[in-house]
Amino acid sequence: MAALSLSVSTVKPLSDRVFVKVNASEEKTAGGLYLPDTAKEKPQVGEVVALGPGKRNEDGSRQELEIKVGDKVLYSKYAGTDIKLGTEEYVLLSEKDILAVVI
Template identity: 40%
Template sequence: ASNALKGFSPLFDRVVVQKAVAEVQTKGGIMLPEKATGKVLEGTVVAVGPGARNDKGEIIPITLNVGDRVLLPEYGGFKVSVDEKEYTIFRESDIVGKFQ
């Protein structure tokens, strides 16, 4: 499985995502409070696990790749810090979609 993180690899069908940064300034230069920006539901895949196992013990590979831009669920995920950067881990089946 591909992995862009040093010293950390997700297991099974888990995907590590770096969430996009919320806009905190309008095009006109007005600074917005953090609460007004809403939840960030987009991110970039930075690492993927090898895949889940089926009933026969065979690995079902993950369809997402490092670098894919994905749409995230509003809730869920597990936050983790690696090299002082924040990431969120999701199961592949929790990812809502992939941008083309």
């Protein structure tokens, strides 16, 4: 069986799902102390890299997502599924878990 090779271009979210590249968390505190991985908070900001086609309405039509690829978004702290592709971290979220677009 061949190994599955995942990359951003091969991941296509379904329904109202959004694929977000997570911004890196802070490596050190304001006082200059370096944080170990276990002490870092999970980032809640990232950039949208892929979108699903939208949720189906009762009449079968699709409801477009309010965000677009390239938007920087703020999302719920414990939302979504964490995915690591190479050295980059991503999260697959439902659109309802996105709290705001960062301008």
